[in-house]
Amino acid sequence: MAKAIDLIQGTLDMLILKAVSLRPLHGYGILLRIQQLSSDVLQIPQGSLYPALYRLETNGLLKFEWGESENRRRAKFYSLTPRGKKHLHAEEEQWDRLRLGIAAVMAATPEEV
Amino acid sequence: MWRRFRSAWQLWTRNDEFETELDAEISAHLAEHEEALVAAGMSRDDARRRARADFGPASTIRQECREATAFSIAAAFLRDLRYGFRLLHRSPGFAAVAVITLALCIGANTAVFSVVDAVLFRPLAYPQPDRLAEIAVAEGDQPTADEASFNGTQWEAVHAGTPALETAVFSDWGTNVNIVSAGAAATLKQQRVGMGFFHVLGVSPLKGRELHADEDRKGGPSVAILSYPAWKSTFAGNENILGRSILIRGEPHTVVGVMPDGFRSTIPAEVWTPLRPSRDGEGSGENYGIMARLKPEASWAQANVQLDVLHGAMFGPSAPREHARVAPLQAILAGGLRRPLLILWGAVGIVLLIGCVNLAGLLLARATVRGSEIATRMALGGGGGPILRQLTAEAIALGVYGAAAGVVAGTMMLTGLRNQASTLDLPFDIRIDARVVAVTLAIALGAAILFSLYPALRLSRLPLSAVLAESGTRIAGRTHHWGRRVLVLTEVCLSVVLLFSATLLIRSFTYLRTNARGFQAEGLTTGTVSLEDSRYQKASSVTHLFDATLERIRAYQGIEDAAVALTLPYERPLNIGTHTRDNRDITINLVYVSPEFFRVLRTPLLRGRYFTVADSATSPKVMIVNAAFLAHVFQGRPALGESLHVFGADVTVVGVAGNIVQRPGFGDFMPVDVTPTAYIPTAQITDRMIGIHIWFSPSFIVRSRDQAVAAQAMRASLAAVDHYLPLARVRTFDTIADEALAMQRFEAALMGALSALALLLAAVGLGGLIATNVSERRREIGIRMVLGATRGKAVVAASVPGIVLSAAGLAAGALAAPLAARVLRRFLWGVAPSDPVTLATVLAILLVTAIIASVAPALRIVRIEPAKILRQ
Numbered sequence: 001m002a003k004a005i006d007l008i009q010g011t012l013d014m015l016i017l018k019a020v021s022l023r024p025l026h027g028y029g030i031l032l033r034i035q036q037l038s039s040d041v042l043q044i045p046q047g048s049l050y051p052a053l054y055r056l057e058t059n060g061l062l063k064f065e066w067g068e069s070e071n072r073r074r075a076k077f078y079s080l081t082p083r084g085k086k087h088l089h090a091e092e093e094q095w096d097r098l099r100l101g102i103a104a105v106m107a108a109t110p111e112e113v
Numbered sequence: 114m115w116r117r118f119r120s121a122w123q124l125w126t127r128n129d130e131f132e133t134e135l136d137a138e139i140s141a142h143l144a145e146h147e148e149a150l151v152a153a154g155m156s157r158d159d160a161r162r163r164a165r166a167d168f169g170p171a172s173t174i175r176q177e178c179r180e181a182t183a184f185s186i187a188a189a190f191l192r193d194l195r196y197g198f199r200l201l202h203r204s205p206g207f208a209a210v211a212v213i214t215l216a217l218c219i220g221a222n223t224a225v226f227s228v229v230d231a232v233l234f235r236p237l238a239y240p241q242p243d244r245l246a247e248i249a250v251a252e253g254d255q256p257t258a259d260e261a262s263f264n265g266t267q268w269e270a271v272h273a274g275t276p277a278l279e280t281a282v283f284s285d286w287g288t289n290v291n292i293v294s295a296g297a298a299a300t301l302k303q304q305r306v307g308m309g310f311f312h313v314l315g316v317s318p319l320k321g322r323e324l325h326a327d328e329d330r331k332g333g334p335s336v337a338i339l340s341y342p343a344w345k346s347t348f349a350g351n352e353n354i355l356g357r358s359i360l361i362r363g364e365p366h367t368v369v370g371v372m373p374d375g376f377r378s379t380i381p382a383e384v385w386t387p388l389r390p391s392r393d394g395e396g397s398g399e400n401y402g403i404m405a406r407l408k409p410e411a412s413w414a415q416a417n418v419q420l421d422v423l424h425g426a427m428f429g430p431s432a433p434r435e436h437a438r439v440a441p442l443q444a445i446l447a448g449g450l451r452r453p454l455l456i457l458w459g460a461v462g463i464v465l466l467i468g469c470v471n472l473a474g475l476l477l478a479r480a481t482v483r484g485s486e487i488a489t490r491m492a493l494g495g496g497g498g499p500i501l502r503q504l505t506a507e508a509i510a511l512g513v514y515g516a517a518a519g520v521v522a523g524t525m526m527l528t529g530l531r532n533q534a535s536t537l538d539l540p541f542d543i544r545i546d547a548r549v550v551a552v553t554l555a556i557a558l559g560a561a562i563l564f565s566l567y568p569a570l571r572l573s574r575l576p577l578s579a580v581l582a583e584s585g586t587r588i589a590g591r592t593h594h595w596g597r598r599v600l601v602l603t604e605v606c607l608s609v610v611l612l613f614s615a616t617l618l619i620r621s622f623t624y625l626r627t628n629a630r631g632f633q634a635e636g637l638t639t640g641t642v643s644l645e646d647s648r649y650q651k652a653s654s655v656t657h658l659f660d661a662t663l664e665r666i667r668a669y670q671g672i673e674d675a676a677v678a679l680t681l682p683y684e685r686p687l688n689i690g691t692h693t694r695d696n697r698d699i700t701i702n703l704v705y706v707s708p709e710f711f712r713v714l715r716t717p718l719l720r721g722r723y724f725t726v727a728d729s730a731t732s733p734k735v736m737i738v739n740a741a742f743l744a745h746v747f748q749g750r751p752a753l754g755e756s757l758h759v760f761g762a763d764v765t766v767v768g769v770a771g772n773i774v775q776r777p778g779f780g781d782f783m784p785v786d787v788t789p790t791a792y793i794p795t796a797q798i799t800d801r802m803i804g805i806h807i808w809f810s811p812s813f814i815v816r817s818r819d820q821a822v823a824a825q826a827m828r829a830s831l832a833a834v835d836h837y838l839p840l841a842r843v844r845t846f847d848t849i850a851d852e853a854l855a856m857q858r859f860e861a862a863l864m865g866a867l868s869a870l871a872l873l874l875a876a877v878g879l880g881g882l883i884a885t886n887v888s889e890r891r892r893e894i895g896i897r898m899v900l901g902a903t904r905g906k907a908v909v910a911a912s913v914p915g916i917v918l919s920a921a922g923l924a925a926g927a928l929a930a931p932l933a934a935r936v937l938r939r940f941l942w943g944v945a946p947s948d949p950v951t952l953a954t955v956l957a958i959l960l961v962t963a964i965i966a967s968v969a970p971a972l973r974i975v976r977i978e979p980a981k982i983l984r985q
Contacts, residue, residue, distance in 0.1 A: 028145040047169030051177035075141045
């Protein structure tokens with residue numbers, strides 16, 4: 001298992017949106033999904049997930065429904081609103097550009113400069 | 114926004130539910146984690162501890178969740194507001210212009226609204242004011258304030274025949290009376306009211322009692338009720354005032370009551386005495402008002418039905434169309450003020466609109482200047498929402514300052530307004546109260562937010578790249594000033610409407626004030642004596658008083674001549690009904706005058722002769738009529754030798770004099786106009802006429818170069834003849850004319866002030882537009898100048914758009930103004946609501962203003978140094 005790294009500031013929202021875009025998830029499920037998708041590279045402080053969820057919900061990017069977890073517990077299942085979908089799309093594009101940009105910079109060799 | 118609002122609302126209202134849900138969610142999370150850890154082989158206790166540790170500090174996270182939803186809104190708003198105030202403070206110039214604009218507009222609105230509110234909206238200060246009414250005469254369905262007077266017979270019929278109402282009779286004819294008591298003397302406003310008047314209004318005396326029935330009939334004991342201010346000032350708040358005897362017009366009256374502080378009657382009054390209604394004398398004419406309160410369980414419809422039953426007793430068969438109706442007291446008291454006030458309110462609303470348009474222009478200009486800053490912020494990821502919120506916050510900060518300054522300005526303006534209105538003798542308490550301030554605040558904040566939204570919305574949708582690219586070069590402008598141009602055009606158009614209306618009212622007032630008076634007012638001074646006095650109940654005593662006093666006045670050094678008359682020019686004369694030889698019923702004005710009257714006033718005699726000393730109490734009765742009388746009554750017949758039946762005697766016409774302007778008091782005339790008037794000599798006053806001194810106080814008229822000498826001569830002469838008769842209201846005809854035209858003057862002055870304000874605001878708005886344009890195009894202009902354009906050409910190029918814009922506004926205004934002025938038609942005399950000369954003048958004034966407002970800021974170009982600009 002690779003060493004876990006902390007999240008870049010501000011990317012948690014994007015990760016949450018991505019996680020619930022596949023199917024509705026409850027809070028713990030979102031956590032597991034992100035860890036699983038990142039092959040346990042990304043470690044999220046568990047508690048910090050909730051303020052982010054409430055903020056996204058208040059801003060109209062997420063909606064929720066009460067449902068039952070696999071362990072038959074009452075839980076809130078979050079999913080994307082249309083606005084949330086659009087927002088995720090925009091974030092993904094921006095992320096791509098940022099990633100490419102950074103990668104290009106980091107890949108530079110002394111000869112190229 | 115709505116979503117935020119809703120979640121905030123939910124949080125306030127359903128706090129418990131929110132907390133429960135949060136708890137459930139967190140404990141579900143912990144349980145899931147714990148299960149996962151146990152499944153991975155951890156002991157239950159360790160797993161529970163580990164789950165809590167992994168989750169982090171629960172209470173902090175809960176708090177963050179709360180903040181993430183609702184509290185963030187209030188916090189964000191406060192942050193924005195603080196930011197707004199900071200922004201405003203950072204540009205004091207902009208803030209000052211904006212706040213002054215708001216203060217002037219809101220101040221004017223506050224002042225006018227406080228009057229409108231007091232007269233039209235605020236419930237009258239009586240218990241259950243909605244059950245109070247006056248009886249009025251209606252010819253169609255709508256009873257009017259001018260037709261709310263009845264004679265004694267009608268009053269008796271209403272009093273006995275309307276079981277649905279409690280009624281009381283009163284007189285609206287207040288007079289100034291002299292009051293003398295041990296150690297106190299004053300002139301107070303007297304109103305005569307019938308038994309039960311205060312009871313019907315629902316106000317009991319503070320001390321003592323109301324009038325008794327036996328005091329309110331002929332020959333009953335003379336009593337008086339004092340107002341609280343009169344008791345406090347004239348009688349120094351004497352606790353033993355009840356039962357004391359005071360002299361009112363020389364007659365002893367016993368004080369039986371003092372009304373509470375703040376009590377207002379239908380007219381401003383300080384002392385009340387019994388009316389003693391009757392069917393003859395005063396009661397033979399329509400001189401009584403009838404106050405009514407709807408009894409519990411009764412309805413207005415019932416009252417009207419009961420009044421319909423009385424139709425025969427009240428009007429007889431000759432007036433089938435007239436019927437008595439109950440009319441709400443507030444409407445009756447507001448009377449003729451309603452329309453002028455609504456017009457004034459509309460005008461002040463237009464001023465507010467112009468002010469707001471200016472404000473929008475200012476904010477727009479400012480937003481444009483800040484365009485690059487905002488674009489940068491948006492490029493860095495600031496969303497449209499927060500930026501919109503911040504721009505609005507700045508406007509709210511403006512609104513707060515504007516409202517505060519507006520209330521201060523309004524208070525000052527109201528003082529001026531009250532001074533103007535004091536001549537109107539309104540029975541209303543005009544003040545700025547919480548209600549008025551609340552409306553002001555609502556207007557200020559509403560206006561600020563509304564007019565900030567337009568620029569804010571525009572900005573939050575800015576095409577970023579364009580603005581960012583522009584910010585370096587600043588050859589901006591043309592495209593995005595269209596909004597402001599439309600605003601300025603609207604402003605100019607509204608200014609035309611307002612200035613035109615004001616000019617019409619001013620011209621109308623001037624017309625009434627200066628139009629053919631029929632006498633030479635310069636050098637005349639008058640003074641009034643009240644003859645409602647026990648010693649002047651015989652014609653002979655009145656005639657003697659006049660003759661002896663006039664003789665003494667004329668003997669004074671510096672007095673050219675003197676006369677006496679029942680009423681003065683510009684005043685309302687006695688209206689009496691009579692009939693012509695061919696039995697036509699007519700209303701005429703009657704004035705008694707001493708023989709020198711026409712000579713003193715320098716009014717020409719057109720035919721026949723003046724009165725002489727030969728016209729005495731025993732010689733045949735004679736009258737002089739005016740030219741209008743010939744036209745109206747004799748219809749062109751030679752009047753000399755004709756006779757009319759007046760006060761029970763046949764009176765022969767011996768002369769025709771020129772017309773003298775008066776307040777008509779009847780018929781379809783202008784506020785001051787020439788009316789058919791008959792003059793009779795003072796020597797032929799009869800005992801039957803003495804009753805008219807209840808309402809009319811005769812005046813001496815003295816011609817002298819020195820006003821002070823005239824006043825002194827009148828005072829001393831009167832004192833020598835009757836020591837107890839004070840001379841009141843020493844005035845010149847300037848004052849008398851102003852009093853007669855108080856309403857017209859009030860309207861003209863106020864509309865004039867408002868339109869001046871509108872003009873100023875429009876000029877500021879236009880100037881601001883040009884100034885912004887010039888400062889934005891400095892660089893472009895500099896380059897053009899380097900390329901050979903002269904400064905003169907540049908100035909013209911910069912100012913011409915403003916002038917063209919104004920011309921378009923003027924054209925729109927020229928179309929709109931005559932239409933708007935139609936509302937004024939009922940208040941205009943001597944000038945048409947579409948008067949082309951007035952319109953041309955107004956347009957010229959505005960055009961000159963527009964040119965100045967456009968050229969002045971453009972002159973800043975002269976100071977541009979092309980070399981410097983190129984280096985920048």
